[in-house]
Amino acid sequence: MPAVTPPKVLVTGANGFIAVWVVRSLLEAGFSVRGAVRSIEKYGHLRDIFASYGDRFELVVVPDITKEGAFDEAVKGVDAIEHTASPFHLNPNSKPEDFVVPAKQGTLGILQSALKLGKSGSVKLKRVVITSSCAAVLRVQPEPKTFSEDDWNDQAEDEVKEKGIMASGISKYRASKTLAEKAARDFVEEHKKEIEWDLVRLNPPFVFGPTIHAVSSPDALNTSARQFYEILTVPQTPATRHSGSCWVDVRDLARAHVLALLKEAAGGERIIVSAGPYLTRNTVDAAPDSDDKYQKGVPGSGKDAVHQIRYDASKSVRVLGMTYRTMEETARDTTADWEARGW
Numbered sequence: 001m002p003a004v005t006p007p008k009v010l011v012t013g014a015n016g017f018i019a020v021w022v023v024r025s026l027l028e029a030g031f032s033v034r035g036a037v038r039s040i041e042k043y044g045h046l047r048d049i050f051a052s053y054g055d056r057f058e059l060v061v062v063p064d065i066t067k068e069g070a071f072d073e074a075v076k077g078v079d080a081i082e083h084t085a086s087p088f089h090l091n092p093n094s095k096p097e098d099f100v101v102p103a104k105q106g107t108l109g110i111l112q113s114a115l116k117l118g119k120s121g122s123v124k125l126k127r128v129v130i131t132s133s134c135a136a137v138l139r140v141q142p143e144p145k146t147f148s149e150d151d152w153n154d155q156a157e158d159e160v161k162e163k164g165i166m167a168s169g170i171s172k173y174r175a176s177k178t179l180a181e182k183a184a185r186d187f188v189e190e191h192k193k194e195i196e197w198d199l200v201r202l203n204p205p206f207v208f209g210p211t212i213h214a215v216s217s218p219d220a221l222n223t224s225a226r227q228f229y230e231i232l233t234v235p236q237t238p239a240t241r242h243s244g245s246c247w248v249d250v251r252d253l254a255r256a257h258v259l260a261l262l263k264e265a266a267g268g269e270r271i272i273v274s275a276g277p278y279l280t281r282n283t284v285d286a287a288p289d290s291d292d293k294y295q296k297g298v299p300g301s302g303k304d305a306v307h308q309i310r311y312d313a314s315k316s317v318r319v320l321g322m323t324y325r326t327m328e329e330t331a332r333d334t335t336a337d338w339e340a341r342g343w
Helices: 017-028 040-049 051-056 096-119 154-166 169-190 223-233 250-262 280-285 314-320 327-340
Strands: 008-012 032-037 057-061 080-083 127-131 145-147 198-203 206-208 244-249 270-272 276-279 309-311
Touching (some): 008 017, 017 032, 017 040, 017 250, 032 040, 032 051, 040 051, 040 057, 080 250, 096 127, 096 154, 096 169, 127 250, 154 169, 169 198, 198 250, 206 223, 223 280, 223 327, 244 250, 244 280, 244 309, 250 314, 270 314, 276 280, 276 309
Parallel strands (some): 008 032, 008 080, 032 057, 080 127, 127 198, 145 309, 198 270
Antiparallel strands (some): 244 276
């Protein structure tokens, strides 16, 4: 009898803030993982932190995710794919295509490689999970609204079409996530008679929490993690203290990626993964005491606040069985990570 091997999952962008936690969560759940990174320089740290998993963790280099056939070799022999690679920055001087091309082409590229895999006679692949974003869900509007999986951010698409490079950085990012997710949805619909795998789309809002990948300083944190650092360490103005959005702990999002593979009912679904809304003043309320190193608020001061944006995350609970960490737990663990790094 041949040796029984655990299911193997390809994780793209494996050295990223979210992806490293996805890799860890998959390994802890018993999967084997093939991590795709852009260069050999990304290898060392990942091999070090996952060394205890031996040959259940391997790495491949995919230098340019926008290149045709970029993932053709990487997808061979895998049972599932977790596609997390996509740019997230808010540089207002970037051209729209700097956001849209890697997001959209990277997503289509992984799906095209998955399609080729099936046509080659391999039927091992069962599911593809892509990390989309609540950026593809929300719309900015004057009245408060709770958004669901039925909503799409056509607003950002329209702004980018109208203004081009003059559109705001956040709109360019939101448009890229919207266009990439729509492209994935349409690709599966177009090829539904040819594919034997299904697609799951996970939509998180801002992602906070501790980091486990190589980060040299707070300035090197990814956009959402750096925003959390600035919320807790930079004095807030009255305006910023009343600003906010919605959030999820990176460890909960990683768990959602694992559950999206394990739960049969998740196949074909678009699922919002959100712990709920926050205001900056509530976030600093959750910071631990540390000799005035972190900003302080007035505990409970925002309990009656009206949040402009909320997300209905009930599907994540119903389909995936999700539970979510509190902001207090995320703040405690994240600041402990900063302290351990000497920040």
